[in-house]
Amino acid sequence: MIRHLVLFKLNDGVERDDPRVVEGEKAFRALDGRIEEIRFWELGWNLSDRPIAYDFAINSGFEDAESLRRYVEHPEHQAGVALWREFATWVIADYTY
Template structure:
């Protein structure tokens, strides 16, 4: 199995309450039912207010590296990630478990 972790940081001046941010979060929340490769899916807003904290996280699992690639290329994933490119930056980690 592959764990795919993504941590998002809203860009300077961007607020969670903005409609485009809410739409981006909703797009990620909907991926679990749209992308068949997803074996496990979690995404949520971070509640920590520590200065090093990121704002939003995705924790998902797929069967293998080929499934991860299909997930990344899936049109629903591409559309969701495209929304976030407008207002956030992120870091990822992919590892086998």
């Protein structure tokens, strides 16, 4: 299994209630159950007030590297990425478990 972690940082001046952010979150929440490669899916807003903290996280699981690749290339995933690109940056980590 492969764990796919994504941590998002909202751009300066962008708040969680920004309509673009609301739409971006909605797009990623909708992926669970819509992309068959997803084996595990959770996401949420950061609760920590530490200055090094990111704002939003997705924690997901995939059967293998090929399944992860298909997810990354899936049109609905790419549509969500296009939304987030407008107001955030992110980092990822993929590892086996």
